[in-house]
Amino acid sequence: MIKVLQYSFYDLIRSRWSYVYFLFYLVLGFALLFLNNSISKAVITLMNVIVVLTPMIGTIFGIMYYYSSREFTELLLAQPLRRRTIFLGQYLGVALSLTLSLVFGLGLPFAFYGLGQSAEMGNFALLLLSGAFLTFIFVALAFIIGLRNDNRIKGFSYAILIWLLLAVIYDGIFLISLIIFEDYPLDKFTLIATMFNPIDLSRILILLKLDISALLGYTGAIFQKFFGTQTGLFTSLGVLIVWTLVPVYFIVRLARKKDF
Amino acid sequence: MIEIKDLHKKFGRLQVLDGVSLQIADQGIFAILGPNGSGKTTLIKSILGMVIPQKGEIYVNGQPVKGQWEYRRQINYLPQIARFPENISVTELLQMIKNLRSQPANDAELIELFGLQGHLHKKLGNLSGGTKQKVNIVLAFMFDSPIFILDEPTTGLDPVSLLRLKDLLRKEKEAGKTILITTHIMDFVETMADEIVFLLEGNIYFKGTLDELKKKSNQQDLEHAIANILAENS
Numbered sequence: 117m118i119k120v121l122q123y124s125f126y127d128l129i130r131s132r133w134s135y136v137y138f139l140f141y142l143v144l145g146f147a148l149l150f151l152n153n154s155i156s157k158a159v160i161t162l163m164n165v166i167v168v169l170t171p172m173i174g175t176i177f178g179i180m181y182y183y184s185s186r187e188f189t190e191l192l193l194a195q196p197l198r199r200r201t202i203f204l205g206q207y208l209g210v211a212l213s214l215t216l217s218l219v220f221g222l223g224l225p226f227a228f229y230g231l232g233q234s235a236e237m238g239n240f241a242l243l244l245l246s247g248a249f250l251t252f253i254f255v256a257l258a259f260i261i262g263l264r265n266d267n268r269i270k271g272f273s274y275a276i277l278i279w280l281l282l283a284v285i286y287d288g289i290f291l292i293s294l295i296i297f298e299d300y301p302l303d304k305f306t307l308i309a310t311m312f313n314p315i316d317l318s319r320i321l322i323l324l325k326l327d328i329s330a331l332l333g334y335t336g337a338i339f340q341k342f343f344g345t346q347t348g349l350f351t352s353l354g355v356l357i358v359w360t361l362v363p364v365y366f367i368v369r370l371a372r373k374k375d376f
Numbered sequence: 377m378i379e380i381k382d383l384h385k386k387f388g389r390l391q392v393l394d395g396v397s398l399q400i401a402d403q404g405i406f407a408i409l410g411p412n413g414s415g416k417t418t419l420i421k422s423i424l425g426m427v428i429p430q431k432g433e434i435y436v437n438g439q440p441v442k443g444q445w446e447y448r449r450q451i452n453y454l455p456q457i458a459r460f461p462e463n464i465s466v467t468e469l470l471q472m473i474k475n476l477r478s479q480p481a482n483d484a485e486l487i488e489l490f491g492l493q494g495h496l497h498k499k500l501g502n503l504s505g506g507t508k509q510k511v512n513i514v515l516a517f518m519f520d521s522p523i524f525i526l527d528e529p530t531t532g533l534d535p536v537s538l539l540r541l542k543d544l545l546r547k548e549k550e551a552g553k554t555i556l557i558t559t560h561i562m563d564f565v566e567t568m569a570d571e572i573v574f575l576l577e578g579n580i581y582f583k584g585t586l587d588e589l590k591k592k593s594n595q596q597d598l599e600h601a602i603a604n605i606l607a608e609n610s
Contacts, residue, residue, distance in 0.1 A: 119476055127463050187459035191515075193426045194453040195476055198445050375387070376426040 117201045117208075120192065124209025127188075128181065134217055137173060141221025149229045155236045156326075162222070163243055163322045167315055170250040172279050174214060178258025179275040181210045183268050193376055203259070203371040207364070211255040215248045242325045246318035249356045253314050254279065256363035263370040286313050294334065306338045314359045321352040377402050378423060378523065378554065383432035385418055385578075392418045393429065394578035400556065402522075405549055407565045408558045410575035411606060416558040417456060419575065420525055423556075424453055436523065449477070454516035456527040456558075458508035462501030466492065466511055469500060473515055481518040489540055490514065506532040517544060524548060524555040530564055542568060562599045574602075576609060 128134050144165065148158040185206060192202045226240060258275050265271040290309055294302060310316045316335065323336045324345050339348045378400040385393040392415045400406055408416050421427040423434055425441055425448065434441045441447055460469060474481050487493060490510040495503060503511065509532045516526065530538060545568060549555060559565060565572065565586070572589055574582040582589055582605070586598060595601040 123472055127461060130463060185461065188461040190426070190455060191460065191473070192476070194424050194448065194451070194455065195473065196445055196447075196449040197476065373428060375428055376421070 117205045120197070120202055120205025121209045121212070123188075124181075124185070124206045125213050127185075128210060128213040129216075133177070133180075134213055137177075137214065138217040138221045141218055142224060145222045145225030149225055155226065155229060155231060155234050156239070158226075159236055159239050159243055160326065163319070163326075166218075166243060166247045167250070167319045167322075168283050170214075170218065170247045171254040171283055171315055174211075174251045174254030175258045175275045175279045177214055178210055178255035179262055179271055181206070182259055182262030183271065190376055199371045200368050203263075203367055204364070207255060207259050207367060211252045214251045214255065218247050218251065219244050239322075239326055243322055246321050246356070249360060250314060250318055252360045253356070253363065256360065256367060259367050260363055260370060263367065263374060282313050282315050287316065290316075303338055303342065306335050307342060310335050310339065311355050314356060317352050317355055317359070321349060321356070324348045324352070377435075377437055378556075379433075379435040380419075380423070381433045381435075383419070383422060383429050383434065385415075385422060385427060385429045392578055393422070393432075396432070396575075396578070396580055398573060398580060398583070400554060402554050403549065403552045404570040405545060405555045405557060405568050406571050406573060407569035408556060408573045408575060409565065409602065410581075414575040415578045416575055417527055420527055420556065420558065423525065424448065424451065449479070450521050451523045451525055452516045452519055452521045454512055454524075454526040454529050456531075458505070458512035458531075460500040460508065460511070462499065465497050465499055466503075467496045469511070470514065470518070474518075477519060479519050482520075483514055483518040486514040486517055489544070490537055506534060506537070509533055510537060513541060513544075517548070522553055524553055526555065526557045528559055529557060530559060530561050562597075562602065566598050574605065576605070581605065581609075 144162075145158075148161050149155070152158045152161060189202060189206070193199070222244065231237060231240060257278055261271050261274045261278065265274060290313075294306070297305075310320060320336050320339050323333075324340060327345065339352070342348070343351050378398075380396055380398040383393050383396040384391075392413075396415070396419060408419065410416050418427055422429050423436065423441070425445070436447045437450060439447050464472070470481075470483050474483070487496070490513065492507070492510055492514065495507055495511075500508065500511070509529075513529065516524065516529075529541060533541065542564075545555060545557075549570075557564075557569070569586065571585055572582065573580060574589070582592065584592075590596065590598065590601050593601040593604045595604055
């Protein structure tokens with residue numbers, strides 16, 4: 117698997133898009149730091165960007181890579197390799213290279229700005245960690261969509277839809293249902309609804325860590341009330357891990373049965 | 377030796393293979409013929425485990441292939457369309473496959489045979505169709521495996537390379553290899569094939585030598601024999 121991962125990884129690292137993505141974060145990082153003039157403020161602004169953007173890049177990149185590497189996949193399928201090895205290798209190659217672009221693209225400007233000495237180190241690390249989780253989750257979802265759809269146009273549409281659904285529409289429906297059912301106790305519902313959306317989950321994870329009650333919002337407040345800050349952090353991290361492992365399991369399962 | 381027992385494959389509602397049973401002995405060139413959509417590529421891909429049949433069994437050298445992967449070490453495969461990752465160079469591709477298989481390979485000799493020296497550092501996306509096919513051939517022939525599966529190996533080759541390919545096939549056959557070929561070039565079949573397997577609508581219509589096929593269809597040459605079969609069954 118390591119060998120397949122290596123090739124996918126190098127293939128991506130050398131593609132123009134990885135650099136674009138890396139440069140984008142680099143510019144974003146510097147811009148935010150100079151505009152906010154404070155690391156902690158930049159981290160909060162960054163959270164809003166990361167939570168929406170990494171899933172989008174993950175899905176689009178994931179589906180693009182899946183389709184554009186079909187030739188490579190077919191070549192590998194005829195070699196003495198397990199299917200699991202091939203697809204997990206490719207998946208990890210994509211997810212890792214995107215994560216590296218994120219970590220270095222944002223890490224460099226913050227390091228220059230003196231992140232090491234600031235108290236925000238832990239918060240910043242958690243921000244990158246949740247960005248990494250979102251990347252791994254959404255690349256996996258994109259691979260599942262790719263495995264299920266040989267038609268690229270359909271695949272791309274589903275990929276964009278799933279991002280739109282989880283990043284935008286889900287919150288809308290969630291909010292509307294909170295307003296409609298405001299007469300009922302909604303704690304449990306909120307808690308569960310949040311768990312089912314990795315984007316909401318990572319937002320809460322970061323907010324809990326930043327400990328900014330003003331920004332926590334309803335869902336964050338419920339989370340804090342229910343679990344307390346510490347347990348809340350670990351619960352949301354745990355659910356994010358489940359959110360990563362379940363799609364990966366489906367990749368393996370779908371890959372095993374597919375015709376090429 | 378490849379043994380196929382009662383193989384069924386459906387894509388959606390389309391029955392592509394409908395109970396194919398076939399034994400392919402060791403050593404020799406076996407041509408798999410049939411009109412477009414008769415299931416040639418599906419049959420080949422089933423042997424390789426790329427297509428998963430609904431029913432039936434396949435054995436390669438006595439081992440069942442279902443869910444297995446090690447057996448592919450004994451197979452060299454040339455896919456129908458030479459499609460490669462576009463971002464990497466020819467050398468990198470060859471290195472990669474050698475690295476993945478970790479078997480000794482004689483790629484240097486083949487590169488020279490097909491005159492690919494000048495293309496080694498070009499990106500695969502920039503190669504012409506014929507050159508890609510040559511790379512495809514180098515990839516398929518560089519390992520010393522007992523079984524060769526070649527899906528339309530002649531596509532896009534110039535006459536010189538075609539002759540070289542034929543020599544290569546003869547050499548491998550002499551060395552005792554089992555070679556499966558699908559092609560639409562009847563002249564190639566006539567000069568190269570020891571045995572013909574003719575697929576029609578997902579079933580084996582005929583299996584035997586070239587002469588037997590001509591006799592069966594009362595025709596002088598292979599092209600007419602096959603045209604005859606197709607006309608009779610349409």
